[in-house]
Amino acid sequence: MKPAPFIYHDPATPEEAVALLSQHEDAKVLAGGQSLMPMLNMRFVVPDHVIDLNGVAEISGVIDTGNTLEIGAMTRQCDLMRDPGVNAKTPIIPEALNWVGHFQTRNRGTVGGSLCHLDPSAELPCLMSAYDAVLTAHGPDGARDIPFAEWPLAYMIPTLGPDELLTKITVPYWAAGHGYGFVEYARRHGDFALIAVAALLETDGDTIRRASISIGGADVSPVRLTAAETALVGASLGADAFKAAGEMARGIEAMSDAYVSSAYRQRLAATLVERALIKAGECATGSA
Amino acid sequence: MADTRDIEVIVNGESRVANVETRASLGDFLRHGLGLTGTHMGCEHGVCGACTVMVDGEAVRSCLMLAVQANGHEVTTVEGLASADGSMHPLQEAFWKHHGLQCGFCTPGMLTSLTAFLRDNPDPSERDIREAISGNICRCTGYQGIVDAALEVAKTMQKGS
Numbered sequence: 506m507k508p509a510p511f512i513y514h515d516p517a518t519p520e521e522a523v524a525l526l527s528q529h530e531d532a533k534v535l536a537g538g539q540s541l542m543p544m545l546n547m548r549f550v551v552p553d554h555v556i557d558l559n560g561v562a563e564i565s566g567v568i569d570t571g572n573t574l575e576i577g578a579m580t581r582q583c584d585l586m587r588d589p590g591v592n593a594k595t596p597i598i599p600e601a602l603n604w605v606g607h608f609q610t611r612n613r614g615t616v617g618g619s620l621c622h623l624d625p626s627a628e629l630p631c632l633m634s635a636y637d638a639v640l641t642a643h644g645p646d647g648a649r650d651i652p653f654a655e656w657p658l659a660y661m662i663p664t665l666g667p668d669e670l671l672t673k674i675t676v677p678y679w680a681a682g683h684g685y686g687f688v689e690y691a692r693r694h695g696d697f698a699l700i701a702v703a704a705l706l707e708t709d710g711d712t713i714r715r716a717s718i719s720i721g722g723a724d725v726s727p728v729r730l731t732a733a734e735t736a737l738v739g740a741s742l743g744a745d746a747f748k749a750a751g752e753m754a755r756g757i758e759a760m761s762d763a764y765v766s767s768a769y770r771q772r773l774a775a776t777l778v779e780r781a782l783i784k785a786g787e788c789a790t791g792s793a
Numbered sequence: 794m795a796d797t798r799d800i801e802v803i804v805n806g807e808s809r810v811a812n813v814e815t816r817a818s819l820g821d822f823l824r825h826g827l828g829l830t831g832t833h834m835g836c837e838h839g840v841c842g843a844c845t846v847m848v849d850g851e852a853v854r855s856c857l858m859l860a861v862q863a864n865g866h867e868v869t870t871v872e873g874l875a876s877a878d879g880s881m882h883p884l885q886e887a888f889w890k891h892h893g894l895q896c897g898f899c900t901p902g903m904l905t906s907l908t909a910f911l912r913d914n915p916d917p918s919e920r921d922i923r924e925a926i927s928g929n930i931c932r933c934t935g936y937q938g939i940v941d942a943a944l945e946v947a948k949t950m951q952k953g954s
């Protein structure tokens with residue numbers, strides 16, 4: 506028996522789950538378990554109560570509202586990858602999910618779990634940062650919306666109260682025919698990225714109309730390369746503009762650890778921003 | 794007082810009823826509760842893939858799932874791959890033929906992962922197969938025999954259909 510003893514709860518609705526969270530002092534929410542179960546097995550986390558969300562059907566699945574994609578927090582990563590609407594309108598999402606662990610972990614791992622775990626180099630937070638997604642949390646006083654920019658509070662800590670639950674992620678669509686690129690570098694496929702980059706481009710002919718670039722793995726939470734985004738708008742699609750944008754990434758704040766220096770992360774960021782933009786430029790078919 | 798629940802799980806086609814401690818992993822339940830020791834526990838934090846089983850047909854880590862979460866679901870372990878008469882699954886035959894195993898520790902996870910993968914991807918490239926088993930660590934074979942076995946089974950499956 507690996508985890509320390511806990512009391513297990515399996516609520517059926519978000520309201521029940523929130524009530525359990527308010528009632529119990531030391532409670533942990535269990536989603537796909539692909540990050541929490543290792544921590545329980547190693548007893549890094551020793552909660553008195555575990556609240557399993559796998560029976561909360563209403564916060565799983567996707568809805569196309571016309572302008573946005575609403576993703577239930579408990580939607581499995583594999584289901585998002587298979588969804589035809591997601592593939593048609595937000596093709597960067599399945600592209601990025603290919604990099605999240607392995608197919609066996611994606612069969613259980615959820616979208617909400619990854620956003621709450623908030624690993625600095627996780628792919629989904631990087632994507633949601635690029636999209637300026639809005640996250641909906643449910644607490645004892647009802648629901649509130651949190652723009653992604655305000656979601657990360659500190660290293661691996663989202664701005665979520667102890668009795669709050671992430672229930673929904675709203676992704677605004679980019680125009681049909683927008684370009685996208687997701688690239689990353691990790692030591693082995695399926696490992697967490699040293700640097701990951703998500704890029705989105707809207708174009709009119711050869712002219713860039715809108716750009717979003719998010720870098721994961723450099724800092725404690727994803728960073729938007731706003732200076733490069735501004736510089737790209739109005740520029741022509743092409744190697745020069747993309748190279749210049751990459752150079753701007755060389756100056757970002759980057760962490761160092763026992764394996765990788767901050768200078769190496771900056772260098773990777775510059776190269777990967779350029780590559781993500783080249784990919785995005787290649788598949789942009791013009792959105793006007 | 795241990796927190797326990799009654800569960801019913803269909804394991805390899807047979808209904809199994811048990812009272813389990815809620816903190817028990819599915820893998821430990823299969824091994825210690827049911828004596829199905831074909832499922833191997835290695836790292837117990839999701840990285841090695843040895844403990845992989847199929848839950849409702851999908852390959853998952855049995856070290857990262859609680860036994861209570863399998864309540865009402867169907868689980869297939871490596872013991873469930875061969876036919877009732879003992880004849881091996883085509884993938885098991887191919888592993889044998891291509892030396893896809895040596896010590897055998899990773900093999901249950903490789904077989905369950907690849908069974909689910911080949912069902913969903915009947916025409917994989919070598920690269921696809923290598924990616925599919927990127928979450929299954931083998932310290933013996935160097936993977937080549939495993940990849941060869943999977944490629945052969947994919948080809949035979951296609952001829953058969």
Ligand SMILES: Cc1cc2nc3c(=O)[nH]c(=O)nc-3n(C[C@@H](O)[C@H](O)[C@H](O)COP(=O)(O)OP(=O)(O)OC[C@H]3O[C@@H](n4cnc5c(N)ncnc54)[C@H](O)[C@@H]3O)c2cc1C
Pocket residue numbers: 533534535536537538539540541542558578579604605606607610611613614615616617618619621622624626627628629665669670671672695696697698838839840928
């Ligand atoms: C071998 C392996 C490789 C991996 N590689 C990658 C990778 O390359 N990239 C990557 O991004 N991830 C990777 N992961 C982790 C990824 O698989 C997890 O899915 C993800 O980090 C967490 O999602 P989960 O649904 O499993 O959440 P859980 O593990 O169940 O929960 C994670 C945390 O979030 C909290 N939580 C979950 N849902 C909610 C909610 N709705 N409201 C409030 N709190 C909540 C939990 O309490 C817990 O603290 C890997 C995992 C493994 C085992």
Ligand code: FES
Pocket residue numbers: 833834835836837838839840841842843844845854855856857
């Ligand atoms: S024992 Fe489950 S993945 Fe290693």
Ligand code: FES
Pocket residue numbers: 893894895896897898899900930931932933934
């Ligand atoms: S056969 Fe020994 S670990 Fe794979």
